Each structure stands twice: as C-alpha cells, then as structure tokens.
Amino acid sequence: MLTLLKNARLYAPAAMGLKHLLITDRRIAAVLEPEASVDEHFPGLEVHDLEGRRVIPGLVDPLVHMTGGGGEGGFGTRTPELRLEDAIASGVTTLVGALGTDALTRTPANLLGKVRELAAGGLSCYAYTGSYQLPPVTLTGSVAEDIVHIPEFIGVGEVAISDHRGSQPSAHELARLASESRTAGMLAGKSGIVFIHTGDAEGGLEILREVARTTALPIAQFMPTHINRTAALFEDGLRFARDGGRIDFTTSTTQELLADGEVPASEAAARALKARVDPSRISLSSDANASLPRFDAEGRFVGLEAGRLDSLFEVLGECVNDHGIALEVAVGLASTHAADALGLKRKGRLAVGQDADLLVLGDDDWAIDQVWALGQCLHRRDTNR
Template sequence: MNNLTLIKNAHVFAPQDMGRQDVLFAGQQILAVGHHLDLQGDTLHVVDGSGKLLLPGLVDSLVHITGGGGEGGFHTRTPQMNLTDATLGGVTTLIGALGTDATTRTLTDLLAKAGALCTEGLSVYCYTGSYQIPARTITGNITDDIVLIDKFIGIGEVAIADHRSSQPCAKELMRLASEARIGGMLSGKAGIVSIHVGEGASRLALLEQVVRESDIPASQFYPTHINRNLDLLEAGMAWAAQGGFVDMTTSTNAQFIAEGEIPAAKALAMCLQRGVPVSQLTMSSDGNASLPLFDAHGRLIGLEVGQVASLYQAMVEAVQQYNVPLTQALTSVTLTPARILGLTGKGRIASGADADLLLVDDDTLAIDSVYAKGRQMVAEGVPLVKGTFE
C-alpha cells in the first residue's frame, strides 16, 4: 500500500478559496479534502501546514524542454530544461514544444525528453509539429500523431504574424486545425492548436479569418505571446470576446519591456479589468526559449534563456503588484490551462485529482514544498529530487 500523506491546517486555494482544510493523498492521487481529517497508522506522514497556503501545482502550457533558439546560428541553440528548473518554480505539469528549429530539434527527441522528465517526477505532454506548415509529424499526419502517440495532445507552436513563420494562408490553417480537432475527438484529447503570434502587423487576423470562413471554433486555437505589445493585447481581448483563449508569456528581459512588451502579470490584470473571464486567460513561461539582446544598431550582442520559474514569479507579481486576487492569478496558471489542454486531473485540489501540490508562505508566497504526482520534490525551498545529470 502507498504511504499516506496528510497536510493539516493549511489555507487551501484549490484554486478557489476553501479556507483551512486538511488534504490527504496517497500514491499519485488526492484521497480527501476536509476539516479535521484525523488518521493514525505507521504509514501515515503528517505535515503541519499552519501558516502556509496549499495551492495546486502549476500547469505550464509552453516549454521548450529540448531547448529553443538557434536563429543566430548553431551556437545560439539554448540548452535543455532540467528537472529543478520546473520544480523549484512550482511547475508540476508542462507541455513540451518545438519552435523555429525543427531540423536540429526533432519530435523524437522531444518525446524522449518528455519521457525522461516523467521518469524524474513531472507530468509532461507534448505538441506535435513546430512553427512550420506543412507540419512536421512522426506518423505522417497530424491526426494520427495525436490519436496514436499518447503524449501528443495537440499541435504547435504554429507561427503566424512572424517573418519566421511559413506565411500560411487561411485554408492551410483550417486544414491543420481540422486534423488536430479530429485527432482530439478520436483520442479524447484537447487537439488544441498552439499558435505563436509574432510582431507582424496582421496580429490575429488569420485566426479571425479561419473562424469566420470555417466551422472551426475560436476555442480550437491557443494563441500565445499576446502581451508582446499593446496593439496585440488589444487584439487578444477582442479575440477573447469571440470565445478564444489568450496566453501571456512570462519569460522576458529589460530590453523587451523597454521596446513595448507588457509584463505578463500586468497584461493579466489589464484583461481582467476589461472583463475578460479568467477561464479564457492563461500565462505560460516559454521556458528555455532564447531571449536575444541587441545593440543600438540591431546587432546580436547576447542571449538570455527563458525560465520556467518565471511562471510562478509572474503569478506572485500579479497578486502583489497589480492587485489581482490570488484565486484569479492562480486560476490562470492552474485550472484554466488544465481545462484548455484537457488535463482533467490537473490544476485543482479535490478528491480524485492528481497530487500535485505547493505549500507556500502565507505572507510572501515563497515556495516551501512541492509535491508532484504525490512525491515530494522540494522541501524548505531546497530540491529533494534532482534530474539525472544535475
């Protein structure tokens, strides 16, 4: 029998505010949530949650787990993600993706890395495809990849409004989305289409055309980087009014902000203030993507790497700097992405849900402990489990 863990007297945000509760879990599953759960036994481990909040583990919908970048030459390919890059930032579930480079980065390598991270303790899924259309696949088509390969839950990140995209037309994107949608229906998965939105002036016009000229709903698409600039954020809010989802990117640098990027936490607050439901709003890290630095003449002078930990940092920033209620900020990085991605056991604290949990300081929201699939990964802010080569 799996050992039982009982967290007592924590203030539970599930992500809704449940007040002080006890949470019991064993193996990978939460067994009970309630007041005064009193058990005894040799296999019971009791954790005192007094003075702490208990939150669901974060769901990060876009991470370049095998590395990204490369647009500045081979030496600009960013490194792979390590296990503790996620766990120390409270991320217990993530979606791996390819980006610009689907030549030196491959789907088979992506699946292998996902399998490695799962073995090390995380829950990891993937998108087939990459920036390009026609899509790179393993089986030969998008539908078969999603139906037949367990970890594939959709396709992405397909690039639009970007000089690095394949410059797809509406009909090409319709066909791609249709194949993903059918794959999702047949396999019981989301079949979502993750969309990379660049700096191009067309913004979300291509998605709007697809929805207008086909039977594919706006909810089939999951556009990201919507906080790239104010014009794109405005387009994102209009897209949400049509039933679409809006995702903000948390990895950034000072140069991006100076050039007009809106910090993800601020963009989340702006959307909520404009009445966009949190059920349509998410943040993701774009972890291990490249963040290029340029001089005044536009020459590449350095690279920073996107951080998975920026997701939790942005959630805290939304609460502490932009007065977003914790329930809403937390929902944007737990329950909402889990629902969009069709991950029913993720993003919530409830009986029968997966035992992905964070204990954080009640005042500062600093992470104390992280449990992923019921296994404690972090204690007192220090990793108990490291990746194989960390």
C-alpha cells in the same frame, strides 16, 4: 502509501479556508474539515502539518521548450535543454513541450525523449507535435497519427503566425491543420489544441478570426501565445478573447523587450481582468528555454536571452502582490485555465479525484516551501530535496 497534509490554507483555486488533504495513489482521496477525526497512527500513514500555510495547485505551463530553442543567430546561439532540478524547484508540476524555430536539429523524437525524462523525475509532461512551420514535422508521418497513437502528444504547435520566422500559412492551411488536430483529439480523448506562436507583424490574430468565420471550427480550438508582445497585439488579444477565443501571456522577458514595447505579463493580466475579459480565457506560460530574440527593422538578428520556467511563479506573485489580483483568481491564470484548455482534466484544481500536484507557499515571503507532484514531495525549501 497514505499521506495526510494537515492544516492547509487551501486555494483549490477557490479559497476554502483551513483543510486537511488525504492523498493516496497519487491523487487526492479526501478534503477534510480540521475537526475531522483521522487516525494518525494508521499503518503506513505519513502525516505533515502545514501549520496554516497557503496551498495552491501545482502550476500548469502550456509552453516549455524542454529541448532548448534559439539558433536564430547561428549554432552558437542555441539555448540549453531544461534541467529536471530546475523544473522541480520552479513550482511547475505540469509541462507541455514544444519545438520552435528549429525543427531541423531538434526533432519530435528528441522532444518526446525529454518529455519522458522529466516524467521519470516525477512531473506530468506532455508535448505538441509540429513546430513553427507548415507542413508540420511529426514523429509518425502525420499530426493525427501522433495525437492518436502517442499518449504524450495532446495537440499541435507552436505554429507561427504574423512572424517572419514562420512559413506564412494561409487560412486554408491553418483550417486543415486545426481540423486534423481536433478530429484526432476527439478520437484520442484529448484537446487537439492548436497552440499558436504570435509574432509582431501587422496581421496579428486576424488569420485565426478568418478560420473561425469561414469554417465550422470553433475559435477556441486555437490557443495563441505571446499576446503581451506589443501594445497593439495586446489590444487585439482582448478583442479576440471577447469573441470567445483564448489568450496566453508570456512571463519570460528581458529589459530590452520591455523597452521595445512588450507589456509585462502581470500588467497584461491585470488590465485584461479590468477590461472584463472572462478570466477563464486567460492563461500564462513561461516560454522556458526558448530564445527571446531581438531583430532590427530589417529582420536581422541582434541578440537573445533564454526564457525561464521560474518566471511563471514570479509573475503569479506579481499578479497578487503588485496588482492586487486575488490569489484564487491568479491561480486560475497560472494553472487552472491552461489545464482546462489543454484537456488535462485532473490538473489545475485540488479536489477529490484530482492529481495531488500542489505547492505549499511560504508564510512571510513569496516563495515555494514545498512542491508535491503526483502525491510525492519532490522539493522542500529547507532541505532542497
């Protein structure tokens, strides 16, 4: 099937003005000027006139707890799995799944099955092997084997540092893990990224700096998230990014976490850009379906709420509408930069040869009118299909 999307006000993410997009074989075949001659009666050509609405790349979320998370307060506090219909409506067309605190009742095999379930529904889905703790849980027996032999595994994570729920890894242990993941990624043509869960303990990101100082591993092999968790960690993250590292802000939150000192993700993004951090070093993730727990001063569980996948699109809107970040810059934070960090070369941009993952935005409000993934329209706001 050939599909022509006419009169798209394109952000690719660069603002490109009015364009026509020709889609075939799940990818963008051509980006045409409005005056280009196209035979709309060509057999099999499906034509959609977007009437000048904004079109952006589908969002890329580097941290989704597809199989649920939680459990820090006992079995009754486990959070649910991500539902396909919620994923499609969120505007996130590329998801990367992870295990978290619980790698005992939730397993890599369970995660891989969920990845393939969501992919069967039309989304692009990947995963990290491992979890918070070291040694990492794997499907085949090793991180390297998982990354090399299982297409969906692109790296290892979410490995916890500076958090009482982690295994308190040493710099040597992290270096060994990152080396294994990096080498396996090179062999498999993947990023081999080490995705890092950062807690609020005093050490912050220092252990990642130690690995970079004492080994040949590049600091950008690590992708630490939750950098907006506290004001102190946010400032540490800015220094980390200026030193060549990547930082990821979490879009899911609660009023309690904000009251405890978390920096709202859109504010964190705006402040980082104002501080002249290289935008390509900044990304956003939802932490969807994870637990957002609270602990008292003694580390005792107080309560939790679940992360939301649609928070990524909400925060993208806050970046644009509340903080004045240009849409083409904000789209990079919610799509392009994560795709680059994760080595997903056909994601995060709208250009010839790229996967046809895109969002059509509403004219008069910050909302998603249409979600297209791999050349198929999976969701329309007017028909909800």
